[in-house]
Amino acid sequence: METTTLPLRLPKKLLAEVDLLVKAGLYETRSEAIRDSIRRLIEVKKLLLEPHRYYRIRVEEALTESKKKPLDPDETIDELRKIREELWRREKAYFGI
Amino acid sequence: MESKRLKGYLDSNVFIFAKERRESNSRIILDLIEERKIIPVVSYLTLQEIREHFSIMYGRETAIDEVYYIVSLPELEIVTRDKVRHRISEFVGVVTEKDLPHLVAAIIAQVDYFVTYNRHFTESRASQHLKIIKQKDLVELVGIESAPTEY
Numbered sequence: 001m002e003t004t005t006l007p008l009r010l011p012k013k014l015l016a017e018v019d020l021l022v023k024a025g026l027y028e029t030r031s032e033a034i035r036d037s038i039r040r041l042i043e044v045k046k047l048l049l050e051p052h053r054y055y056r057i058r059v060e061e062a063l064t065e066s067k068k069k070p071l072d073p074d075e076t077i078d079e080l081r082k083i084r085e086e087l088w089r090r091e092k093a094y095f096g097i
Numbered sequence: 098m099e100s101k102r103l104k105g106y107l108d109s110n111v112f113i114f115a116k117e118r119r120e121s122n123s124r125i126i127l128d129l130i131e132e133r134k135i136i137p138v139v140s141y142l143t144l145q146e147i148r149e150h151f152s153i154m155y156g157r158e159t160a161i162d163e164v165y166y167i168v169s170l171p172e173l174e175i176v177t178r179d180k181v182r183h184r185i186s187e188f189v190g191v192v193t194e195k196d197l198p199h200l201v202a203a204i205i206a207q208v209d210y211f212v213t214y215n216r217h218f219t220e221s222r223a224s225q226h227l228k229i230i231k232q233k234d235l236v237e238l239v240g241i242e243s244a245p246t247e248y
Contacts, residue, residue, distance in 0.1 A: 052131060055166035059116055059151075062159040070117035070154070073248055077215050080109055081195075083149045087142060088195035094178070095185050097194070 008034070104136040105235055106203035106227075108213035109146040112167060114232070114248045122232035122244045126212070129239055133171050140176045140202035144168070176202035192221045203227055210235060214248040 010018075018033050027033040046054040063070075071079060107126070114123035129135045144164050151160035167173065181201045192200050200223050203211045211227045212235050213219065219229050236243040 051169035052166055052171070055162050055169060056127075056131075058162045059159055059166055062155055062162070063116055066155050066159075068154055073114065073118075073214065073246075076113060076117070076150075077110060079153075080113070080146060080150060080215070081217065083146050084142075084195045087145055087149070088198075091178075091198075092194070095182050095198075097186060097189055097197075 102134060102136055103210065103235070103238060104138060104206070104208045106138045106140075106199070106206060106208040106211045107143070108199065108211070108215060108218070109143050109150070110214045110248065111212055111232060112143075112147050112163070113150055114214065116163070118246065118248070120244050121246050121248055122236045123214075123248055125236050125241060125244060126232055127170075129236075129241070130170055134239060135235070136172050136174070137170055138174045138176065138203065138206040138208050139167065140181065140199060141178045142198050142202070144175070174206055176205050180205050188226070191226065192218065192223045196221070196223070200226065210238075
């Protein structure tokens with residue numbers, strides 16, 4: 001993976017906290033700890049700002065990685081009809097009809 | 098002056114084709130919803146159907162992500178099971194029983210269109226109560242160039 005080096009100013013106290021995490025064995029290096037914190041920050045902020053975009057990307061990535069090929073459109077409709085039938089079978093009594 | 102935004106009840110197949118078919122009108126519809134150009138309505142059942150489909154096809158985690166995606170869409174209206182129960186008896190016989198909760202949910206939400214690629218619905222008597230259109234029709238109604246598929 002290509003990386004870029006950034007000049008970074010951190011309060012000494014914060015850096016000491018990062019070093020503690022490294023010493024505790026949670027991270028190999030300071031850089032790894034900071035990279036992980038940035039990844040987590042991005043995830044949280046994306047969730048807060050535009051959750052639908054975040055989840056859309058997650059689903060699209062999962063589908064791209066999936067080995068399962070989508071059904072053709074008419075098969076999808078047939079499969080959905082079966083799901084609907086099953087859900088209705090479970091729910092019908094609730095509606096009293 | 099800003100034109101009136103369309104409010105559409107989106108059947109489960111809209112969300113599925115949007116994710117599985119990149120060149121689809123369903124995908125364009127979801128883009129339009131994210132841009133707040135269409136007001137989306139679903140029912141509690143839509144979420145259940147989608148969760149089932151995605152679980153079968155891609156696993157539970159992806160199914161949950163898809164449901165989170167839908168419920169976080171801007172301005173989404175979800176018609177609850179309880180609301181459907183209060184009105185369902187008025188529409189018995191209009192569509193097959195398993196489609197009834199969807200029909201009733203769309204009527205309750207007072208949507209402009211019911212959007213589906215399911216011909217069992219498009220060819221039913223539901224059209225006496227709602228305007229039922231395919232995904233391509235909705236995209237064209239918004240004034241956007243549609244994709245070549247019906248869905």
